[in-house]
Amino acid sequence: QSALTQPASVSGSPGQSITISCTGTSSDVGGYNYVSWYQQHPGKAPKLMIYDVSKRPSGISNRFSGSKSGNTASLTISGLQAEDEADYYCSSYTSSSTWVFGGGTKLTVL
Amino acid sequence: QLQLQESGPGLVKPSETLSLTCTVSGGSISSSSYYWGWIRQPPGKGLEWIGSIYYSGSTYYNPSLKSRVTISVDTSKNQFSLKLSSVTAADTAVYYCARYGGNGRNAFDIWGQGTMVTVSS
Numbered sequence: 001q002s003a004l005t006q007p008a009s010v011s012g013s014p015g016q017s018i019t020i021s022c023t024g025t026s027s028d029v030g031g032y033n034y035v036s037w038y039q040q041h042p043g044k045a046p047k048l049m050i051y052d053v054s055k056r057p058s059g060i061s062n063r064f065s066g067s068k069s070g071n072t073a074s075l076t077i078s079g080l081q082a083e084d085e086a087d088y089y090c091s092s093y094t095s096s097s098t099w100v101f102g103g104g105t106k107l108t109v110l
Numbered sequence: 111q112l113q114l115q116e117s118g119p120g121l122v123k124p125s126e127t128l129s130l131t132c133t134v135s136g137g138s139i140s141s142s143s144y145y146w147g148w149i150r151q152p153p154g155k156g157l158e159w160i161g162s163i164y165y166s167g168s169t170y171y172n173p174s175l176k177s178r179v180t181i182s183v184d185t186s187k188n189q190f191s192l193k194l195s196s197v198t199a200a201d202t203a204v205y206y207c208a209r210y211g212g213n214g215r216n217a218f219d220i221w222g223q224g225t226m227v228t229v230s231s
Contacts, residue, residue, distance in 0.1 A: 001172070001173055001174070003156070033216075034216040034217075036215075036216070036217035036218070038157075038218070045206060045221040045222065045223055045224050046149075046157065046206070046218070046221055047221075048215070048217050048218065048219050051215040051216060051217035051219070052215065052216050052217070055215070057215065057219065089156065089157050091157075091159075091217070091218070093216065096173070097170050098159065098170055098171075098172060098173070099147070099159040099162065099170075099210075100159060101149075101156060101157040101158065101159055102156070103156045104156040104157070
């Protein structure tokens, strides 16, 4: 199975909004509303930020939002803050009853 | 509060079998509707799903690793385990265990802290 496609890096200034895309196929992202997003700071375990495309776990800021259109899911972070600087990964369930991650996106807060 | 903790050797020789255990505390591994999974991350690279086991014992593996991977559950010890055979340097990574499906979330919602495994002679 192929990894989902994410941009290698994105950047934004404090207060701005950024969007990270995650492109798959009709067998994964496009076929199920089981897309999730994870934030990972250096040396730390990934942390769930968004599940089921657009739902936030309790405790996650509403500055984080998710959406999906066709085979592409997106994570938007509004009101960028310094602590948002991290790596972000998307993941999806697949039609083969497996899971696949994206290659990851490094977010830099300028 | 549910917690996961990986354990196992930090150094494995090439061609040998990597064996890791994930201990679940604060809850039962037999709880329905959960998958228990292994994910790895080579140094400086992204996350790779290795495989998952359902609470009923059904297993699901990454096709690229399927021939070398076995995941099992020991409900008496509240643990699940990973075995990866015939390892090479390419298997050097931080290995994470994680829960999928908790609280009705279709996501890996709880992760262990990760354990670094180096494959080297």
